[in-house]
Amino acid sequence: MTPEEIEMKLNKILLNVTKPGRYSGGEMNITIKDWSQDAVRIALVFPDIYDIGISNIGLKILYDQINNRTDALAERAYAPWRDMEELMRSHDLPLYSLETYHPLGTFDMIGFSIPYETLYTNTLNILDLAGIPIRSKDRQDVDPIIIAGGHSTTNPEPMSAFIDAFVIGEGEEVIHDLVNVMKKWKSLRSSADKDSRKIREGILREMAKIDGVYVPSFYSVDYFPDGTIEKVTPDSADLPKIITKRMVAKLPPPPTSFIVPNIEAVHNRISIEIMRGCTRGCRFCHAGIINRPVRERPVAEIVEAAEAAIKSTGYEELALLSLSSSDYTHITDLVQAVSDHFAEKHLSISLPSLRIETVSVDLMDKLRDRRGTGFTLAPEAATERMRKIINKFIPDEQLLETCREIYSRGWTTIKLYFMIGHPSETLEDVQAIADLCKKVLAEGRKVIGFKAKVHAGVSTFVPKPHTPFQWVSCDSVEQITFKQNLLKRELRDKNIKLSWNPPEDTMLEALLSRGDRRLSEVIYLAWRNGAKFDAWQEERKYTIWNDAIRETGLDSDFYTHRQRRIDEIFPWDHISTAVKKSFLFKDLKSSLEGQIRIDCRQQCFACGILPTFNDLRRQNPGDYWKCPPVIGPGRKSVTRSDEEYSRIKAGESVKGSEDYS
Amino acid sequence: MSGWGMVWRETENETMRIRIKFSKSGGLRFIGHLDLHKIWERSTRRADIPLLYSQGFHPQPKIQIACALPLGFASNCELVDLWVDGTPDLFILKDSLSKAVPPGLKILDVENVDEKGPPLQTQVQSAEYKISLDQKTDIDSLRQKVEECNKAEKILRERRGKPYDLRPLIELLEVNLDDLKEKPQIHMILASREGATGRPEEVLDFLGIPFDETYIERIHLIFKT
Numbered sequence: 042m043t044p045e046e047i048e049m050k051l052n053k054i055l056l057n058v059t060k061p062g063r064y065s066g067g068e069m070n071i072t073i074k075d076w077s078q079d080a081v082r083i084a085l086v087f088p089d090i091y092d093i094g095i096s097n098i099g100l101k102i103l104y105d106q107i108n109n110r111t112d113a114l115a116e117r118a119y120a121p122w123r124d125m126e127e128l129m130r131s132h133d134l135p136l137y138s139l140e141t142y143h144p145l146g147t148f149d150m151i152g153f154s155i156p157y158e159t160l161y162t163n164t165l166n167i168l169d170l171a172g173i174p175i176r177s178k179d180r181q182d183v184d185p186i187i188i189a190g191g192h193s194t195t196n197p198e199p200m201s202a203f204i205d206a207f208v209i210g211e212g213e214e215v216i217h218d219l220v221n222v223m224k225k226w227k228s229l230r231s232s233a234d235k236d237s238r239k240i241r242e243g244i245l246r247e248m249a250k251i252d253g254v255y256v257p258s259f260y261s262v263d264y265f266p267d268g269t270i271e272k273v274t275p276d277s278a279d280l281p282k283i284i285t286k287r288m289v290a291k292l293p294p295p296p297t298s299f300i301v302p303n304i305e306a307v308h309n310r311i312s313i314e315i316m317r318g319c320t321r322g323c324r325f326c327h328a329g330i331i332n333r334p335v336r337e338r339p340v341a342e343i344v345e346a347a348e349a350a351i352k353s354t355g356y357e358e359l360a361l362l363s364l365s366s367s368d369y370t371h372i373t374d375l376v377q378a379v380s381d382h383f384a385e386k387h388l389s390i391s392l393p394s395l396r397i398e399t400v401s402v403d404l405m406d407k408l409r410d411r412r413g414t415g416f417t418l419a420p421e422a423a424t425e426r427m428r429k430i431i432n433k434f435i436p437d438e439q440l441l442e443t444c445r446e447i448y449s450r451g452w453t454t455i456k457l458y459f460m461i462g463h464p465s466e467t468l469e470d471v472q473a474i475a476d477l478c479k480k481v482l483a484e485g486r487k488v489i490g491f492k493a494k495v496h497a498g499v500s501t502f503v504p505k506p507h508t509p510f511q512w513v514s515c516d517s518v519e520q521i522t523f524k525q526n527l528l529k530r531e532l533r534d535k536n537i538k539l540s541w542n543p544p545e546d547t548m549l550e551a552l553l554s555r556g557d558r559r560l561s562e563v564i565y566l567a568w569r570n571g572a573k574f575d576a577w578q579e580e581r582k583y584t585i586w587n588d589a590i591r592e593t594g595l596d597s598d599f600y601t602h603r604q605r606r607i608d609e610i611f612p613w614d615h616i617s618t619a620v621k622k623s624f625l626f627k628d629l630k631s632s633l634e635g636q637i638r639i640d641c642r643q644q645c646f647a648c649g650i651l652p653t654f655n656d657l658r659r660q661n662p663g664d665y666w667k668c669p670p671v672i673g674p675g676r677k678s679v680t681r682s683d684e685e686y687s688r689i690k691a692g693e694s695v696k697g698s699e700d701y702s
Numbered sequence: 703m704s705g706w707g708m709v710w711r712e713t714e715n716e717t718m719r720i721r722i723k724f725s726k727s728g729g730l731r732f733i734g735h736l737d738l739h740k741i742w743e744r745s746t747r748r749a750d751i752p753l754l755y756s757q758g759f760h761p762q763p764k765i766q767i768a769c770a771l772p773l774g775f776a777s778n779c780e781l782v783d784l785w786v787d788g789t790p791d792l793f794i795l796k797d798s799l800s801k802a803v804p805p806g807l808k809i810l811d812v813e814n815v816d817e818k819g820p821p822l823q824t825q826v827q828s829a830e831y832k833i834s835l836d837q838k839t840d841i842d843s844l845r846q847k848v849e850e851c852n853k854a855e856k857i858l859r860e861r862r863g864k865p866y867d868l869r870p871l872i873e874l875l876e877v878n879l880d881d882l883k884e885k886p887q888i889h890m891i892l893a894s895r896e897g898a899t900g901r902p903e904e905v906l907d908f909l910g911i912p913f914d915e916t917y918i919e920r921i922h923l924i925f926k927t
Contacts, residue, residue, distance in 0.1 A: 052917075053914050053915075054914075055732050055774070056732075056773065056774045056913065056914055057914065061732035061773065061774075062729075062732050062733045062734075062737065064732075065729035065730075065731075065732045065733075066729055067728060067729030067730060067804060067805050067806050068804060069744075069748075069804045301744060301804070303729075303730065303733045303737055303741060303804060304733060304734075304737050305736075305737065305740070309740075351747065352748065352750070353748065354744065354748065355743070355744030355745060355746070355747035355748035355802070356744065356747075357743070357744070357747070387755060387761065387763070
């Protein structure tokens with residue numbers, strides 16, 4: 042179907058859907074390129090609705106990277122909402138790109154960003170709406186190459202039947218490698234036989250040799266009789282046994298010409314990543330492991346980017362993003378610079394992920410971020426014991442003092458984020474969450490009376506791949522329900538709002554994030570039977586998923602509720618985030634012993650990042666990475682003398698650290 | 703104050719109410735009234751034109767749009783009033799704003815109006831529409847329907863569960879051929895006062911024309927005299 046035909050059909054059907062602006066394109070700052078040129082054409086897809094996908098920063102980075110080339114073009118597509126999907130199917134309208142209304146099937150490559158697992162069925166649905174065979178093995182030379190990246194793909198196996206090539210890690214550089222391969226093969230592709238797969242095979246063989254690219258069809262998995270993995274083998278000697286993530290040594294300047302939707306979206310704002318990675322080492326945190334090492338952008342670069350972005354977007358909100366804003370080295374300078382620079386511009390500035398300390402309140406005060414009246418803190422656990430287990434140690438008194446400060450500076454609502462279901466959690470740990478919420482509210486009452494409110498967001502822990510907790514099992518639905526009921530019973534004060542996730546959602550997340558490639562069939566069946574938008578709450582989906590698991594003869598408990606063997610080979614073990622499995626296991630043991638590990642900016646615990654990216658660091662000298670000088674392997678850090686520590690702190694090299702620097 | 707650029711003749715405490723005539727077409731037809739407000743707010747910020755804000759806890763920029771254009775309609779006669787902080791050169795303002803609006807929106811005219819004048823929404827009397835139809839429409843039977851409508855004393859319709867008479871809201875209704883003399887075209891002028899707004903799709907419904915087979919443009923806003 043031609044773009045003109047698509048536009049004509051759209052004119053007829055768009056008035057019959059909710060928010061037609063989702064499907065019409067024409068936003069500010071899009072890039073429209075000439076299709077008559079022989080450019081490599083890439084569709085970038087966020088597999089959720091437009092309102093959510095439009096603000097995805099990862100795709101925006103790739104969009105710019107590709108469109109800045111003269112030999113490639115990138116356009117966008119999102120998942121149509123149910124009403125639109127129905128009309129598209131009944132009018133034979135294929136999913137098209139918003140820039141030029143070209144059907145997705147006419148692109149050379151489609152890149153999905155899949156940050157969370159509940160987008161898997163949507164990804165299948167989008168392929169289907171585009172008329173592209175769902176399974177990789179059924180695709181021909183004429184079909185686009187399907188790639189995927191994003192946080193969820195650090196365990197690519199559950200989606201391995203549908204994605205031709207996964208990108209592991211950061212996309213800024215590897216996208217160019219992929220485009221270059223496509224470019225080389227493009228002329229051959231256009232002359233391909235209808236039923237041939239030869240060219241496709243050639244392209245994927247070449248892609249599989251790019252660092253950080255995983256082509257699952259070239260790898261086979263053998264299982265032990267008990268269902269655990271025996272080995273994963275590449276089908277050719279020139280393919281890597283372990284696929285190590287890609288990582289950019291230095292963050293390129295952040296995007297500034299954000300695409301401005303013409304309709305309301307979930308995040309209407311400029312997002313500037315001030316820092317990537319986190320050194321805190323919270324043991325439940327997937328992002329904290331996979332985004333290592335910490336790299337910070339200079340203050341001047343951030344302010345300049347914000348300035349340029351306001352000019353090009355006209356947005357009224359600026360978000361300074363990172364996993365832990367307080368750890369940004371020059372946070373006070375940054376906040377000062379931003380508030381000086383953008384005062385009186387009717388701009389609201391948000392700085393998420395602040396540490397629980399009174400300094401954070403000063404920072405927020407300076408930004409006058411009162412638009413949302415809530416101040417968010419994430420203690421994650423409420424007992425000292427549990428805080429040691431998860432390695433996020435904040436004493437109650439520090440939390441309460443911070444809360445007093447927040448209430449007294451004019452905020453009326455404090456949002457507290459907790460998690461239940463941490464390893465070895467008892468009911469006392471859960472009860473303590475309720476008690477702590479009440480204590481916080483009591484502090485608020487003292488300061489501002491009955492205006493004080495607490496919002497407790499209690500999510501459920503899922504042991505994620507590549508984290509120290511990857512060996513532990515997830516709570517069962519019964520356990521979660523019991524704990525949630527306890528909280529509901531305890532937190533009945535009308536000034537405390539409690540929110541939680543349905544336990545069934547947690548089970549689905551656990552299954553999809555911890556599964557192996559046998560789950561592809563489950564995902565396929567669930568999608569075929571109508572599962573989509575799994576991130577949205579809907580009852581029907583649980584039945585569909587349970588039926589799909591039953592039909593494949595798999596046991597969901599095997600994936601979710603099984604304490605994994607120490608020496609077990611995980612479905613994601615051939616994917617490396619550059620953090621060693623032995624490091625993760627050591628950290629798990631520390632957790633069991635209730636030992637905390639300090640911020641690794643202060644002391645290196647040899648996670649594996651530095652030896653893996655040794656060459657990269659050598660090529661980019663300086664202290665851009667926030668890894669401290671290393672205490673060599675084989676030497677217990679506790680044996681270091683005070684004198685040595687002060688030398689390490691002063692930045693001098695210490696014997697044993699040469700291997701890494 | 704910062705952010706004035708060279709566009710502004712700096713005079714203290716001076717403000718201006720600027721009326722902009724603009725067209726809305728293409729993909730922007732599918733963007734509703736509230737979203738259009740935001741588009742103006744962001745476009746002025748992109749053009750570095752400082753707007754005046756309301757007082758209070760949640761200051762809002764002072765923007766008034768003449769009357770809501772229903773979703774799906776195109777127009778070449780929309781009006782918006784912006785209260786700006788300063789006394790800009792209108793010629794330069796038109797230029798910088800033209801570069802800052804999204805595709806589908808075109809600035810046709812910019813003028814300075816009385817700051818103390820009544821709200822824009824209350825100044826409109828009626829609106830004129832041009833409706834293009836499919837080639838296959840039978841023009842004779844359509845003419846007959848139009849005549850029937852014009853002759854009627856009352857056309858009782860229901861909107862949001864409330865009955866009302868559509869007839870007095872229709873000030874003009876006629877059928878012509880388009881410029882190429884190929885397809886029929888309906889012309890109508892409907893009341894567009896607050897509390898008395900005639901909706902073209904209601905008239906079309908009475909004429910038996912499916913809404914999604916038409917292309918509707920608003921071509922004129924008629925002010926109270």
